[in-house]
Amino acid sequence: MIQSAAAVAFVALSGAGVAMFPRSILVFLVFQSSLVFVYLARVPTWLRLGLLAAALLGIMPAIGTYNGYYLEVATQVGIFVALALGLNIVVGLAGLLDLGYVAFFAVGAYSWAIFGSPHGNILFGVEAFPMAAGWFYPFLIIGLLVGAGTGVVLGLPVLRLRGDYLAIVTLGFGEVIRVLANNLDKPINVTNGPKGITPISRPPLPFDLPYALGFYFLALAIVLVVILVNRRLEDSHIGRAWEAIREDQLAAQAMGIPLVRAKLLAFACGASFAGVMGVVFAAKQIFINPESFTFLESIGVLAMVILGGMGSIPGAIIGATVVTVLNLQVLKGLSLWLNELKNAGVTVLGYNLADLPTQLEPAKYERMIFGLILVLMMIFRPQGIFPARRRQRELGK
Amino acid sequence: MSELFEARGITKRFGGLTALQDVSFGVNTGIASIIGPNGAGKTTLFNVFTGLYQPDAGEVTFKGRSLVGLRPDEITALGVCRTFQNIRLFANMTAAENVLVGMHSRVRLGVLDVLGRTTRFRGVEHGLWRRSAELLDRVGLRLKGNEIARNLPYGDQRRLELARALASEPALLLLDEPTAGMTQGEAVTLMALLRRLVGELGLAIILIEHNMRVVMEVSDRVAVLDHGEKIAEGPPRAVQADPRVIEAYLGRRAAARAGS
Numbered sequence: 001m002i003q004s005a006a007a008v009a010f011v012a013l014s015g016a017g018v019a020m021f022p023r024s025i026l027v028f029l030v031f032q033s034s035l036v037f038v039y040l041a042r043v044p045t046w047l048r049l050g051l052l053a054a055a056l057l058g059i060m061p062a063i064g065t066y067n068g069y070y071l072e073v074a075t076q077v078g079i080f081v082a083l084a085l086g087l088n089i090v091v092g093l094a095g096l097l098d099l100g101y102v103a104f105f106a107v108g109a110y111s112w113a114i115f116g117s118p119h120g121n122i123l124f125g126v127e128a129f130p131m132a133a134g135w136f137y138p139f140l141i142i143g144l145l146v147g148a149g150t151g152v153v154l155g156l157p158v159l160r161l162r163g164d165y166l167a168i169v170t171l172g173f174g175e176v177i178r179v180l181a182n183n184l185d186k187p188i189n190v191t192n193g194p195k196g197i198t199p200i201s202r203p204p205l206p207f208d209l210p211y212a213l214g215f216y217f218l219a220l221a222i223v224l225v226v227i228l229v230n231r232r233l234e235d236s237h238i239g240r241a242w243e244a245i246r247e248d249q250l251a252a253q254a255m256g257i258p259l260v261r262a263k264l265l266a267f268a269c270g271a272s273f274a275g276v277m278g279v280v281f282a283a284k285q286i287f288i289n290p291e292s293f294t295f296l297e298s299i300g301v302l303a304m305v306i307l308g309g310m311g312s313i314p315g316a317i318i319g320a321t322v323v324t325v326l327n328l329q330v331l332k333g334l335s336l337w338l339n340e341l342k343n344a345g346v347t348v349l350g351y352n353l354a355d356l357p358t359q360l361e362p363a364k365y366e367r368m369i370f371g372l373i374l375v376l377m378m379i380f381r382p383q384g385i386f387p388a389r390r391r392q393r394e395l396g397k
Numbered sequence: 398m399s400e401l402f403e404a405r406g407i408t409k410r411f412g413g414l415t416a417l418q419d420v421s422f423g424v425n426t427g428i429a430s431i432i433g434p435n436g437a438g439k440t441t442l443f444n445v446f447t448g449l450y451q452p453d454a455g456e457v458t459f460k461g462r463s464l465v466g467l468r469p470d471e472i473t474a475l476g477v478c479r480t481f482q483n484i485r486l487f488a489n490m491t492a493a494e495n496v497l498v499g500m501h502s503r504v505r506l507g508v509l510d511v512l513g514r515t516t517r518f519r520g521v522e523h524g525l526w527r528r529s530a531e532l533l534d535r536v537g538l539r540l541k542g543n544e545i546a547r548n549l550p551y552g553d554q555r556r557l558e559l560a561r562a563l564a565s566e567p568a569l570l571l572l573d574e575p576t577a578g579m580t581q582g583e584a585v586t587l588m589a590l591l592r593r594l595v596g597e598l599g600l601a602i603i604l605i606e607h608n609m610r611v612v613m614e615v616s617d618r619v620a621v622l623d624h625g626e627k628i629a630e631g632p633p634r635a636v637q638a639d640p641r642v643i644e645a646y647l648g649r650r651a652a653a654r655a656g657s
Contacts, residue, residue, distance in 0.1 A: 213531045229512060236511040236522070237497070240490070244498040247487035252446060254481075256502030256565050258472035265508070390545060391489050 011051050012032040015059040022066035022123045025333045031055075031063070032325065039314065056220060061213050066082065075284065077324045079277050082226045082318035084304040085313065086273025089230065091309035092388070093239060094266035095246025097160070100174020101301055104271040106181060106293035107150050108278020110191060111183040112136065113288050116201040122189050136203035140222075141280050141326065145273020150269040155267040159260055162249070169239035174298050181290040194287025200282050215284060221282060226273055230313050240310045242266050243311070249394035298326075307377055309384025318385050325372070331366040338362030401601050402477070402569050407445055407455035409438075409625075416441045417452070417625045422603075424569070427595055430612045430633075432447035434517040439605045440482055442622070443571050446603075447479050448472045456608060459569065474502040479571035480558040482605070486546040486610045493542035493558050496529040499564030522580070532560040536590065551578050570602045571593075576611055577641070584608055588615040613637060621645065 014031040021027045025382020038051045064071035070232030083105060090098045114120050116136065120129030156168045205214035231238050243263045245253040253259050282288050300323065338353075339362045345354040377384075401422035409416045417438045422431070431439050444450040446457060448469040464472050478499075485496050504525070504594040510518040533542050536556040541549060546557060555575055562570055572591075576584035588611055594600050606612045612619060613633045620630040623645040629636050636642055644652035 036407070045582075054469045110570075156416055232511055232514055235519070237501055237506065237525070238508065238511055240494055240498050241501055241638075243494075244501075247489055248485050249488065250449070251481065251485035253469045254449075254473060254479055255499050255561060256470045257498070309428045353437065390494070390543070 004039075004043045004047055005045050007034075007038045007039055007041045007047065007051060010037050011055055012058070013064065018059075018063045018070070018176055020219075022063070022070075025329050026064075028067075028070060029325070029330070031059075032321070033397075035315070038056050038248070050108075054198035061216065064213055065210075068212055071216050073328050075212070075216050075219045075324065076136065076224045076328060077321050078095070078216075079281055079284070080301065080304060080320040080324045081317050082223050082277045083301050084308065084316040085226050085230050085303050086270040088270075088305050088311065088313070089233065089242070089273075090270035090315040091305055092264050093234065093246065093314070094097075094242040094263060096263060096266060097163065097170070098267075098270070098298075099167050099171035099302070100298055101274060102145045102172075102293050102297040103154075103174045103177035103297075104150055104274035105278045105281065105297070106177050106290075108147050108275035109282040109288050109292070110181065110197075111143055111146050112139045112279040112282045113197040114190070114199050115139065116283070117197050117199060119189075119197045122192075130201045133201040134284055136201065136279070140276050143275040143279035144272040145275070146273035147278070148274070151268040151271025152332065155264045158264045158281055159170075159267065168374065171295070174293075174295060177330065178290050179292050179366055191290070194289060194291075196287055200286050200288065202283050202336065219280060219284075226276075226315065228315070236311065238262075238265065248343065272393075304372060305382060307374065309387040310389035312386050315384050315386040315388065322385070326370060327366075330339065331369055334369070335362040335366050338365070402457075402459050402603075403444075404446065404457045405441075405455055407442065408453050408642050409441055409445055409450060410453050410588070413610060413623055417445070419455075420622070420627050421455075421631075422627065424580070424601050424603055424618075425555065426599070426601050428602045428604055428615055429618045429620065430606055430616040431620050431622060432609075432612055434622075437622040437645075438625040439622055440573055441625075443479060443603075443605065446472075446571060447459040447477060473565050473567075473622050474527035476568040477565065477571065478560050478565040478567035478569075480555075480573055480575060482573040482577065484551075484554050484558055486554055486561070487555060488545075488547040490546060490551065491547055492533060492538055492560075493529045493554075495557055495561050496564045497525055499561035500528065500566075501526055502565055503546060508522050523650055529564065531564055533557075535563070536560045537586075552580075552583050554616070555572055555579065557586075559590075568599075568601065570600055571605075572602060573605045575604070576606065576608050581608075581610070584611050591615065625626060 011034045014027070014034040017027045018031050035052065035055055038048055038076045060074055080167070086100065092102070114123060115129065115131050116133070116139070121127055121356060136303060141339050154173050154272070161169060182194055184190040192247045201216070205211065205218065206215040207214070209217070241252065241257045243259060244255065245259065245262060249259065304319035304323045305316055306315065307320070309315025334384050342362060343357055345352055347353070400423040405421045406553055407420045409418050410450065420442060427485050430444065433439055441450065445452045446464070448464065448467050448471070452465060459475060459477055462475065464477070482489060489500070505520065506518055515575045530542060533539055538553060538556055538560065541553060546554065549557060555578070557574060559572070559638050576587055579587065590600060595602060604612070617622060618631065619633050619636045619641050621628050621636060628641045628645060629639045
């Protein structure tokens with residue numbers, strides 16, 4: 001009872017707080033943690049779902065009208081949540097370390113970028129592009145298929161490898177895709193090289209909403225579908241087979257699991273999520289180039305999965321949210337603040353910050369602090385924020 | 398011979414080492430045991446039977462079908478399942494889930510059934526969980542279905558491996574030292590269970606076992622391996638008295654003493 005009231009109050013007050021202080025990142029963080037509180041609190045399921053729905057469908061859009069950047073953050077979080085959930089299948093459930101995951105994201109992104117921008121005219125030599133913006137929706141399916149197909153093509157030769165070897169091959173594959181994107185501007189101009197492709201069509205959205213808001217809802221809807229698919233896969237013989245392979249590959253095969261087929265399925269599922277999100281990403285950014293698909297991005301998504309808790313859907317969601325919010329808001333906010341202190345010439349322990357050498361620019365701390373957080377997390381909570389919990393089942397008659 | 402399972406002339410070499418030399422072995426019903434000193438090649442033989450190793454020579458047939466060249470999962474799907482000498486459970490999954498994984502080859506559901514959560518899916522899934530509860534009950538783990546396999550005591554883990562293997566609905570069960578680490582009392586209970594399984598399900602079992610008392614009591618037939626060769630085979634009493642067997646286990650002097 002008390003917790004229910006607290007959950008409602010927490011969400012409502014923090015939501016109102018953001019409306020009152022739309023520029024304060026801290027208040028926005030409090031609002032985000034209220035959602036985590038709702039997830040963790042002992043409240044009836046209907047209340048939990050109701051509060052989350054109210055927060056995501058009502059309060060978040062309202063906040064967006066005060067500070068549009070928060071909607072942008074939320075949409076980004078959505079894209080990364082879906083990516084983390086996809087990688088979670090491959091790494092968390094099936095135990096296949098994939099260090100080139102972002103390659104599938106790139107493949108999806110380029111598939112819409114080429115057809116949804118005037119660049120298609122150069123590639124195909126006909127004046128038929130960009131395709132009508134409505135084609136974005138079929139391209140979600142095409143992105144899924146292209147991602148899955150790429151996953152199978154890569155998976156077939158390499159899934160016989162184990163552990164470290166698989167990691168190295170996928171790392172190489174990720175780089176190959178990036179280098180291809182960088183250099184396939186000649187002899188045939190497929191990707192337009194480092195210059196990237198722009199402008200990419202954005203999908204028409206129903207209901208005449210402000211565009212950023214509509215896109216936020218679109219991303220949210222896709223993420224919900226991805227979560228649903230994830231849960232259903234995990235809670236079936238397929239998901240159990242993946243986990244069995246992660247636990248003991250040899251025993252799994254001896255128990256009748258066809259290893260190659262099950263691993264290919266995991267790879268294809270993970271890759272298809274990335275393919276879909278690639279299409280969404282391309283449409284959201286309007287502009288893509290190979291810089292968006294670096295090795296660091298793959299590692300970033302992997303960090304989300306590990307930070308959240310491997311093999312856990314809530315873990316992947318919280319991991320993606322924390323990392324994205326850290327990168328977009330917290331660390332950026334911190335370095336801006338430090339910069340202000342420096343510019344104002346504040347003195348700390350008798351040392352004037354304005355005298356800091358350029359090598360110690362506050363902006364340079366961002367990655368360092370992020371790395372520090374990762375290290376501390378792995379030391380003090382190696383199982384992740386929300387580790388995978390075994391479902392307790394009524395084993396009735 | 399129209400045996401359920403038959404291996405003829407199995408030879409397996411690892412580099413210069415001949416692990417198995419022309420071993421033949423078959424079983425039709427009941428419990429057949431394979432005994433022999435450490436390193437005699439017993440587990441290697443199991444690995445050949447279940448497709449983990451390919452034999453360099455010889456033939457393995459099950460229900461008249463050759464198993465040589467098939468993958469382990471295909472052999473399991475045909476109805477030959479095994480347990481492992483050093484327990485290989487899915488350590489971070491619950492006992493019930495371990496058993497469910499054992500049923501994998503019997504599940505006839507596609508990805509679309511799973512994604513759509515069709516009535517067919519729900520019916521099948523419900524049946525799987527019920528069967529897993531039954532199997533756990535059968536091996537004496539009725540209340541442990543929700544325990545993480547890793548947290549179970551050693552004896553329970555062995556029993557869980559048995560339940561997991563049974564879940565694949567085998568016609569032939571290969572058990573690699575199922576009583577290792579058990580007390581004599583636990584071992585006797587387990588053997589009574591195996592006897593019941595043979596009677597109720599019509600299972601055939603091949604047992605690798607070190608506990609001689611257990612072997613002599615439960616086996617219909619015993620084969621003895623030594624240095625990769627089969628040196629004796631027959632009813633337990635006869636094998637026990639065979640001088641070559643005594644020599645393999647206790648050395649020549651003991652064999653001479655037993656003979657005199």
